[in-house]
Amino acid sequence: MSRALGSALAGGALLLLLPGGGSASPAVTRIVVGYTERGYACAPAFEQELGADVIGKIVPLRADVLRFDSSESASVLSLLHADPRVRYAEVDGIVRALRVPNDEFLPTQWSVTKTHAEQAWDLSTGSSQVVVGILDTGTDPGQPDLGGKLVAGYDYVNNDQDPSDDNGHGTAVAGIVAANSDNGIGVAGYCWACRLMPVKVLDADGTGFASGLAQGIVWATDHGARVLNLSLGTPVDDLTLTAAAQYAWLHGALVVAAAGNESSPTVDYPAALPNVLSVAASDQSDRLYAFSNSGARVAAPGENSTTGRGSTYVSFLGTSSAAPVVSGIAGLAFSLVPGATPAQVKQAIETTAVPIAGVVNGRVDAYATLHTLAPALAQPGTPAPGRAAPESTPAPATGGTRTGAPARRTKVVTGRVRQGRNASVVIATGAGLLRAAVTVRQGGRARIAIRLLAGRSAVASARGAGRARLRAEVRARRYRLLVSTTSRKPLTFTLTISYPNGGA
Known part of the structure; x- marks a missing residue:
């Protein structure tokens, strides 16, 4: 029986499957044999009697991949199906995949x-x-x-x-x-x-x-x-x-x-x-x-x-x-x-x-x-494994004294960065003014930078020796703040973000 595997790929096409030792040839047939527990112990001698070429073994599954001349495949399959030591025997078929799409990169994630x-x-x-x-x-x-x-x-x-x-x-x-x-x-x-x-x-x-x-x-x-x-x-x-x-x-x-x-x-x-x-x-x-x-x-x-x-x-x-x-x-x-x-x-x-x-x-x-x-972790300001972890998350405070002024949130996080390893914080804001300040806690006046991104576009950035501050007018959407440094030594920092409440 034919067992084609095709990779589900581009352009609505079907594709891939896998090899297990060499390319297929019309002169030979690959047969996968699954044995009983006792049968697998006798498999080497049995396969030798059959004159099989053993080209693969999947020991945990008690299955071997055998190769025969194509002219013998029908009789070999009949013999295998009749043997009580064999759970199943199937032809190891192939399929060809379509080409991979190679369009130029489109920045639309x-x-x-x-x-x-x-x-x-x-x-x-x-x-x-x-x-x-x-x-x-x-x-x-x-x-x-x-x-x-x-x-x-x-x-x-x-x-x-x-x-x-x-x-x-x-x-x-x-x-x-x-x-x-x-x-x-x-x-x-x-x-x-x-x-x-x-x-x-x-x-x-x-x-x-x-x-x-x-x-x-x-x-x-x-x-x-x-x-x-x-x-x-x-x-x-x-x-x-x-x-x-x-x-x-x-x-x-x-x-x-x-x-x-x-x-x-x-x-x-x-x-x-x-x-x-x-x-x-x-x-x-x-x-x-x-x-x-x-x-x-x-x-x-x-x-x-x-x-x-x-x-x-x-x-x-x-x-x-x-x-x-x-x-x-x-x-x-x-x-x-x-x-x-x-x-x-x-x-x-x-x-x-x-x-x-x-x-x-x-x-x-x-x-x-x-x-x-992990419902207990899914709260604003929750530490994220391997990322900047919130140090504290004060309760939202009203933004100003004007009636109807939007509520604001303050998020304080700590983390570590070094050259080539940035830290990232994602927030959901309402419309209004965002302020962010990053301070190096250990590392003195090492260079530190902060960027505010909307998708892949930079909205604002700032850098300085030991600390940096930025202000930006934001819309109601998700933003990411990236903290980076040129220091080769790891730096510990504190990032404080004040922004219009957007629900996260």
Whole structure:
């Protein structure tokens, strides 16, 4: 039977699947054999009797990948199906992926606003202890926005330890999940501090074997990934993939998978498997894109600006682009509540989604997810792991003595910065005057700077020796204040912000 996996990618197209040791050849057939517990102990001798070439082993699943001459495949399958030591035997099929979109970078990260990610970042920007596995075409280690983000991975296409990206799809996926943020270049990933584990299961053409994907899922789980992003799919069910996804779930990893780009009323596999969080692609109006498969558990923005190979950036469209949005939010959730289980994170994402047509639960909301997991933290001025932590949050005071003057809030935070590592605070203001002052608490008269950003546009900035102040007229919207320094030594600072109350 054919088991094509295709990556749910750009332009409403279907794509990827995974390799597990070499390219396919019409002269040979790959068969994946799942054994009983007793049968697996006898597998080496049994496979030798069959004259099989063993090209892969998935020990936790008691499954081996065997290679035979194509002329023998029908008789071998009949023999395997009749053997009581064999639970299942399937042909390991392949599928080819479409090309990755390579449009020039468009600075329109509406996805972040739609999912309330900026508000979520007030609670957590992630943790370096949380690793997200990117099971894809690999990841480009030379992409500057992914610098310092990658942990050791594996290449199941070439069976080596160099999971470099020779396609571009995996690098684009990785950037949405966890591109470096507050570094003055490129794009912002959803989980700023999370690290990425590249597991190459697709070749340069975006094709691979189902057995390779299963191997990758088990490997990433065993090596500590808490979230596994699968921006790929096949319309055909697969017993080995089913076992691999269940293995991840039982060992503490949440699998997130693209729903597919075939405009189908059903989702692809492995997105359709039990305990896998399936993701459709929605637009700015909270409608599913016409190419997106429907019936997924949730939807997420399907157009994201992200990292390309080298130093490039791309606008990435498809369910392959939507899935890493959810993986990034899951990374934030595990960062905020390290003891959470995959079931708890999956439930939080699903139950807080904003209802829209075409999916079971709705379009994901990053802030609502974190609020549900840790409601006590979801208050104005709450410390965010790895970020500037509020020192105190005085109660709102009236702004002036005039009747009808808008209420004001004062937010005081402390944090640490050094050259190349900024601190960030997100606030929601009403219309009026904003004042901000930053003071170096340790470091004397070291240079310190503060910037007020609306989206990616700078509204105001100030810098000085030991302290800096800024004033700006603001509108009712969300703003971000960035504190930075040229000091190579870490500096402790206090930031005081007074602004018209906007509800946060």
